[in-house]
Amino acid sequence: GVTADGDIGIVSVFELETAMAFYHFTAIKTDINVIEVGLGGRLDATNIITPLISVITPISLDHVAVLGDTIGKIAGEKAGIIKPGVPVVASPQVPDAIAVIRATAESNKSELTESHSAVAIISSTDHGFDGIELELGVGDRSLQTRLHLLGTHQVDNTRTAVAVLQQLSNGGVPIDFGAIGEGISAVKWPARNQLVSRHPNPVFVDGAHNGASAHALRKTIEQLFPERRGVVLILGTVRGHDPSAVARELASLKPRIIVTESRHPKSLTGIELAEALSECKITTTSRTTSTQLALEQAHVLAGDGDVILATGSLFVAAEIIEIEHGIEPELYPDIKTPPHNLLSSTVRQN
Template identity: 45%
Template sequence: MEVLLARLDNPELATPTIHVAGSKGKGSSSAMIASVLVAAGLRTGLFTSPHLHRMTERIMVDMEEISPDRFSALIEQLWPSVEAVEERGNVGKVSVFEMLTAMAFVQVRSVGADAQVIEVGLGGRLDATNLVVPDVSVITPISLDHTAVLGDTVPKIAFEKAGIIKPGIPVVVGNQAPAARRVIERAARERGSQVTYAHDHMALKQGPEHAVTSGGARVQRVTLQSPSADYKLELPLLGPHQIDNAVTAVTALEMFAARRRLAIDPASIARGISEVRWPARGEVLTSPDEAVQVIVDGAHNSSSAAALVSTLESLFPHAGSAVLVYAGSGGHDFSATAREFSRLEPHVIVTRTRHPKAVAAETVADALRRDNIPVAVVTPDVESAMREARLVASPGDVIIATGSLFVAAEVREILLSITPEIYTDMRGEMMPSYETLALTSLSPTPGTPEIPGMRGNPTARPDPDALRDAP
């Protein structure tokens, strides 16, 4: 990755940067930060992963995803450098995620952005994004996730996340377990970096108050107070954990503004927070007056599932029964995640998404049953699972689709009539690691629909499903 970026004249260093890592909340926090920067009049790039429906979602400028034509042009622009790196023979092959990261850096530089918000893909220390030199680093809450790659304890995972801390660069830290705090503080001390705990810096002065806007949107209203300002916020992202993410985001914005000598006033922060959109994170897809509510969320570990349960209890305190549409994804403990929903006593429908990392529905169902989690129905796909959920749900009930971002994405596509990128050559239950998957080592199945931007050379074109699998 370092060699590739050097060939591209180091685009990662061209733009003032906020770098965001963490186990949960890093995507939401990144989106809030970028939305506020845009509201403050700054041209802003945002790089996140994974995507829900289209690859182009990963690279945004001013909160708008790039076009398929621009995505294609970036691949054409970078491809000679990719081939040159691989021809060296001594630095390995360029992975899909490395290519996407480089594309984001080049795109942000090409538009002359004033700022970029870069979300870590996996971990931090060894992540492809970790060649930036940020103005502020951010570490959102750390919990057990991707344990096969990052380690099987919170301190081990925190060590990887703390790898984004750079010498002399301040780091804003969200709520953390004591074990994670110790690791982060040691890393910061060794590198001479100031640690600011967002919840020590910023207080919840008022709220939360749940409300429905005149347009029918659900929001949380809160007032945050820092040493320098009060912020009256209307947050469209739902749940207590999103208030925590807002505290982290606003703290990072204050620090970034101070280091860059920018004027980001409370009105801009309020406007940016109110305008943020981050789908499939505690997202209610039905209007408040519908008899059965549907909420989708990408919860894929026990901590994020617990946050979703708290969100459900705050949003629907008088709801009837819960219907859980659940799908597991490889590399995650889907039984531990499902256990968090047990206090809702849900009617559980286990299914499988079309994603190549999806685990067979029967495998997931068997694991849940072994863990004494009752499973009512097993379906072969998400569409049939939603049909079943609609049949069993009564007025006042809530349908919850979760277990991974991929099941949340498919339910969004069904209910919102979204046409996704779909490819016919999905391969197996587990795809190779995104960090080792090389672009030029892959070839597509003949007749596979071409993703926008993929080269036509069958020996050099990245596999579309491998791209969808990148984190």
């Protein structure tokens, strides 16, 4: 086994999978790899590499028990991926975060590109559920594309991606500028601000799992469903995240909340989630033991003009998509499937 020598401690699943991935990329001789940090950055298993470029997306409070309880502390962990002399691209950040990133880049003599300065929005046309037409300014050139990902925050993500590609091109990586627009227009991202079905009520899912992502989700719902009558919220989270932060950000939608749990082994149970929200004075309408039951309950509660919103984790979002689209779930012997015939008899109407 991997711990047989007794000199490296216990190897986590993520560490083992990271090593397997790096070995695979080497074996098949990939041209370029996008490596995403698992948690934080400085001490993450992926941080053994020296990349062509480092990218830091928006920093918010998350995993505070591990990364620290302030934006500055978390930024310090995230900025740990910055390597001496390696260029860095940063998405728009709150002041405490960008201050740490700038200082770390300077100390490592790494060129820092801030995406919102490097990639300008020349024009944009919002087509609702059909996406956003964009004309972006990159240096002395303009890039026209259509972004099908929903939510204004995805425009920021697009600008970051374009800034990264421009920096890679500057560094000698051959990139066809025209292909960037084609690539952006082809991007699909399941379970991220996805309209799963329209009738009898719209079912919308997203993997928001912290306050910042829930804030972006709320803005998207307000933008896409301005005529909504109400919101039925299916909420399920995994351990290590603060479910109350998500619920508080969505509170202005005045949702009726159905708490649930996914098949994931780290999922909070419906009982645990309901108790966590109750401690924060957040009222839940019902408690279920599976996403199947939660969706059934949501359809019962939803009236004309209501939106059904499922969020809290990608696992919950994915299971709702499976159910609505009739996709056979990917099950493994060691994952316990929640019984689909159990539903809390306690239902409180708001």
